[in-house]
Amino acid sequence: MRSTSASCSPSLHASWRYRTGLVLALCLVAATGCGKDDVDPQPPSYFQPDTAALDVLPGVYPNAIDLTGAGSLDVAVLGDETLAAEELLAEEATLSAPEGKAKVRALAAGTARDVDGDGRLDAILSFSVPELKAAGVLTPQTAQVVFGARTRGGATVSARDSLHDVHHPVLRFPPPTGPHAVGTLEDAWTDEAREETLTPASGDKRELKVRFWYPARARPQAQPASYFLTWREGELVAWTQGLPPSFYSFFFAGAVRGVPLADGEERFPVLLFSHGYGMATALYSGVAEELASQGYVVVAISHPRGGGPLVFPDGRVVDELVQLTPLDPALNTRVQAQWAADARFVLDRLTALDSSDPAGRFTGRLDLGRIGAFGHSFGGSAAAELCRTDARVHAGLNLDGTFHGNLEVQVQVPFLVMNSEGAEGDLSRDLFFQHLGATGYDLDLQGAGHLTFSDLVLALPLIRFDSPQATASEYQLGTLDGQRSFTLVNTYVRAFFDKHVRARPTPLLDGPSAEHPEVELVVHLP
Structure with missing residues (x-):
């Protein structure tokens, strides 16, 4: 009834920095151990820390968009103890792809409202979908977008949220059954x-x-x-x-x-x-x-x-x-x-x-x-x-x-x-x-x-x-x-x-x- 091959079983200080394939990376097969191929690329290096929270397409979850359409894309920058909606400079707000340098400026700022129900007003901004597609921010492979702006006091605001083509498959978890x-x-x-x-x-x-x-x-x-x-x-x-x-x-x-x-x-x-x-x-x-x-x-x-x-x-x-x-x-x-x-x-x-x-x-x-x-x-x-x-x-x-x-x-x-x-x-x-x-x-x-x-x-x-x-x-x-x-x-x-x-x-x-x-x-x- 038993086999040691079912253990995620473990020489010391080896780095993760190689592509192994999922199963071998987890060392699940004791007979073969951990695999390592000849490719040793560096991990993605385009990350930046978030200083705020972003809600793309407020009220929609998961965040999916039909790329065949035009119109605008609404995003909400969520207010908190350190960021008030009125402090955000809408004229400097941009969206970009995580790995891209092209940035698209906001079309307009909407009326601030409480998007997430926490009692604070959240800044609402609209972006042109055609401009986002032309800049490569929105593609069939898009998974996230990155928001950037400044406040009236000069502080940098950065945040990201998920966004994908409506035709891309996703894994949506079954809802929990408890009260x-x-x-x-x-x-x-x-x-x-x-x-x-x-x-x-x-x-x-x-x-x-x-x-x-x-x-x-x-x-x-x-x-x-x-x-x-x-x-x-x-x-x-x-x-x-x-x-x-x-x-x-x-x-x-x-x-x-x-x-x-x-x-x-x-x-x-x-x-x-x-x-x-x-x-x-x-x-x-x-x-x-x-x-x-x-x-x-x-x-x-x-x-x-x-x-x-x-x-x-x-x-x-x-x-x-x-x-x-x-x-x-x-x-x-x-x-x-x-x-x-x-x-x-x-x-x-x-x-x-x-x-x-x-x-x-x-x-x-x-x-x-x-x-x-x-x-x-x-x-x-x-x-x-x-x-x-x-x-x-x-x-x-x-x-x-x-x-x-x-x-x-x-x-x-x-x-x-x-x-x-x-x-x-x-x-x-x-x-x-x-x-x-x-x-x-x-x-x-x-x-x-x-x-x-x-x-x-x-x-x-x-x-x-x-x-x-x-x-x-x-x-x-x-x-x-x-x-x-x-x-x-x-x-x-x-x-x-x-x-x-x-x-x-x-x-x-x-x-x-x-x-x-x-x-x-x-x-x-x-």
């Missing part, structure tokens, strides 16, 4: 108590990025956030995976950035998440949004040098990747311990946020007596290590990951392992259940591939737009329909945490389900 709207935000934290052991420089401290998905106050006027909250990061991740840099610009999820937590005084249980080796937290937005809609605060940890490239708030790019391999279990164990330590640090920071969040969002709203941990592949094994080493965690879940470390040291909390068809022969999973000191759930998802447990399970039509001959098997997406896979994974992840974090009755986990014939479930009692 809550979903908010999202990201932050960067430094653990001053820990040295960074994966860099050659001495004295470096361990830096992390974290992304939150949380139950939010509904703001239906607001445009959902971009899939990667940092545009540059999404382009770099796609580039390292051998995909077009704009690939993730065509992913449209539903969470709104920075909105307040849901009204009331309810404390929400917390779920920590660790990505797969070589992956990025954004690539699990689907399951995170579903859980947040059901009343969980999901905190996804980006583990530097273990995932895709990261862009920190100051613009620094961390794109090195420690090269893990099944032939070096000591290194695997060392990196896993570091990821578990990352999670413990994040729990400490969450405790401080619950006590006093400078932004006021999470103060008194995190139920730190109800905590779960989960992850994909290497991140799933790291979740087990966290359960083994931190009594604050009450349940754990591994999405198709080989286990690393000393498996004879018991995990004492309920644990679910979800397996792809490629997991057959992975003895680490059998050994894990032999030593599990609590209820265990061994779930086989028939027709699943290793990346079925990420958002990429929905992306094959978009992949085929650029690579028409692409198959599900070469991208490890399995043979089960992507939408069905997405629903099943979300359903069982939620059921497990509802039962073992919220203590809610969940008959779905009692055994086989006639409604889900693709699932084979074995329950191990302690």
Whole structure:
């Protein structure tokens, strides 16, 4: 039933700066390891930091335009604490392509209005569609546009938003099924108590990025956030995976950035998440949004040098990747311990946020007596290590990951392992259940591939737009329909945490389900 080939398993300090193709970049096939071709181009270099937020085609989502038409294109520059609509110099406003130098000036400024429902006026500007097409800003390949302007005080305003031809395929996520709207935000934290052991420089401290998905106050006027909250990061991740840099610009999820937590005084249980080796937290937005809609605060940890490239708030790019391999279990164990330590640090920071969040969002709203941990592949094994080493965690879940470390040291909390068809022969999973000191759930998802447990399970039509001959098997997406896979994974992840974090009755986990014939479930009692 098991195979080590299903692990995103990991010599140190190798750079991401080569095109590998998606599967090899993720080191999913232990027999072949990480591939490297002869091409070594530099990553895209046309990025600039955003100083404002832009909403192209206010009220329309996703932002699609028929390039056969004429007329004008409206954009809204969203007002905030640092930018008032009346301060923007409309006569200097321009739109350009991210990689282009041609800039098109605004035709006119419209009447300022509150576009996103936050109570602030937003500047409205119109641009000529024929001029944008003539300048190469709008093409059939367009994924984003970049806005530039100045304020009356001389400050530079820059922002970007997605925009694509109406005929270009996109990935629009199924809406979450829970009663809550979903908010999202990201932050960067430094653990001053820990040295960074994966860099050659001495004295470096361990830096992390974290992304939150949380139950939010509904703001239906607001445009959902971009899939990667940092545009540059999404382009770099796609580039390292051998995909077009704009690939993730065509992913449209539903969470709104920075909105307040849901009204009331309810404390929400917390779920920590660790990505797969070589992956990025954004690539699990689907399951995170579903859980947040059901009343969980999901905190996804980006583990530097273990995932895709990261862009920190100051613009620094961390794109090195420690090269893990099944032939070096000591290194695997060392990196896993570091990821578990990352999670413990994040729990400490969450405790401080619950006590006093400078932004006021999470103060008194995190139920730190109800905590779960989960992850994909290497991140799933790291979740087990966290359960083994931190009594604050009450349940754990591994999405198709080989286990690393000393498996004879018991995990004492309920644990679910979800397996792809490629997991057959992975003895680490059998050994894990032999030593599990609590209820265990061994779930086989028939027709699943290793990346079925990420958002990429929905992306094959978009992949085929650029690579028409692409198959599900070469991208490890399995043979089960992507939408069905997405629903099943979300359903069982939620059921497990509802039962073992919220203590809610969940008959779905009692055994086989006639409604889900693709699932084979074995329950191990302690």
